[in-house]
Amino acid sequence: MKLTHPYRNLSGGEWLKGNLHAHTTRSDGRVDPQTVIDTYAGLGHDFLMLADHEVLTSASQYRRWKRHGLIFIPGVEIAGGPHLLHVDAPCAISPAQGRQQILNRIQRLAETRGRGFAIMNHPNWGANFDHASIAQLREWVGYAGVEIFNGVVNRLDGSAYALDKWDMLLGGGRRIWGFANDDSHWGAVESGLGWNVAYVRERSVRGVVEALRQGRFYASTGVAIRRIHVNGTRVRVEAEQAERIVALRDVGRRFETVDRDWIEVEAPADARYIRFECWGRGETRAWTQPFF
Numbered sequence: 001m002k003l004t005h006p007y008r009n010l011s012g013g014e015w016l017k018g019n020l021h022a023h024t025t026r027s028d029g030r031v032d033p034q035t036v037i038d039t040y041a042g043l044g045h046d047f048l049m050l051a052d053h054e055v056l057t058s059a060s061q062y063r064r065w066k067r068h069g070l071i072f073i074p075g076v077e078i079a080g081g082p083h084l085l086h087v088d089a090p091c092a093i094s095p096a097q098g099r100q101q102i103l104n105r106i107q108r109l110a111e112t113r114g115r116g117f118a119i120m121n122h123p124n125w126g127a128n129f130d131h132a133s134i135a136q137l138r139e140w141v142g143y144a145g146v147e148i149f150n151g152v153v154n155r156l157d158g159s160a161y162a163l164d165k166w167d168m169l170l171g172g173g174r175r176i177w178g179f180a181n182d183d184s185h186w187g188a189v190e191s192g193l194g195w196n197v198a199y200v201r202e203r204s205v206r207g208v209v210e211a212l213r214q215g216r217f218y219a220s221t222g223v224a225i226r227r228i229h230v231n232g233t234r235v236r237v238e239a240e241q242a243e244r245i246v247a248l249r250d251v252g253r254r255f256e257t258v259d260r261d262w263i264e265v266e267a268p269a270d271a272r273y274i275r276f277e278c279w280g281r282g283e284t285r286a287w288t289q290p291f292f
Contacts, residue, residue: 005291006215013201018047021181027052031187041068049073082132083121103142122150124159145177151193152183171251180219222284236264239278
């Protein structure tokens with residue numbers, strides 16, 4: 001028996017770090033695009049997506065600004081209901097329709113143009129922790145993942161974390177990825193809170209988007225995973241700065257906890273999925289994608 005997972009053949013490439021959710025003065029952000037780009041370049045990011053509300057930032061528009069070596073991902077945040085990111089969007093989509101209609105449109109574009117996927121944003125934003133309810137997330141199909149961490153929600157009602165809903169979806173048989181993003185609106189003070197580290201085989205938009213779509217990444221707020229190795233049903237994870245590593249299964253149950261920077265476990269035979277959380281100092285974390 002072997003596990004199904006996105007971390008096969010991690011050779012011949014490199015790990016790149018980036019944020020997929022940043023706002024500018026082109027929508028409701030307080031900082032102009034070039035300053036946002038400068039900030040992320042200064043943080044050592046490798047890729048960035050400007051995700052203004054209903055304002056698609058295309059490849060041609062990115063050419064207006066200094067790149068600083070960043071890989072720019074075309075994209076937009078679609079509001080008008082529970083928010084979602086259209087990553088590597090080839091065109092704009094009207095928000096004035098149901099979420100499933102929008103997801104269907106994104107899927108059709110991916111099929112016909114070979115580009116784009118959707119992420120459901122900050123599910124636990126709001127006083128009732130229900131910007132996107134678990135019922136809605138279970139009903140909708142066609143999205144690649146959810147934001148399990150959204151930095152800006154730390155200053156708003158609700159929770160920046162959505163690990164509860166991710167576990168419920170995974171436990172119900174959904175195969176979706178967990179993303180960590182800033183959702184920065186106020187510039188540097190909200191930048192560098194959460195990011196995604198993707199293993200790419202090509203340093204390009206296509207290389208980054210392919211890795212993210214396939215789940216070949218981990219999400220982080222400060223801990224770096226240095227190795228993920230799978231042998232049959234045995235998984236080893238090594239993480240820099242980790243003081244504790246937790247192995248979880250359906251539905252959010254811990255089945256192994258170690259207070260060191262590596263863990264090696266046998267996946268329980270009856271587990272629907274397993275995943276790992278690496279805890280560092282303070283509130284720093286890293287999350288692997290699930291193993292099925």
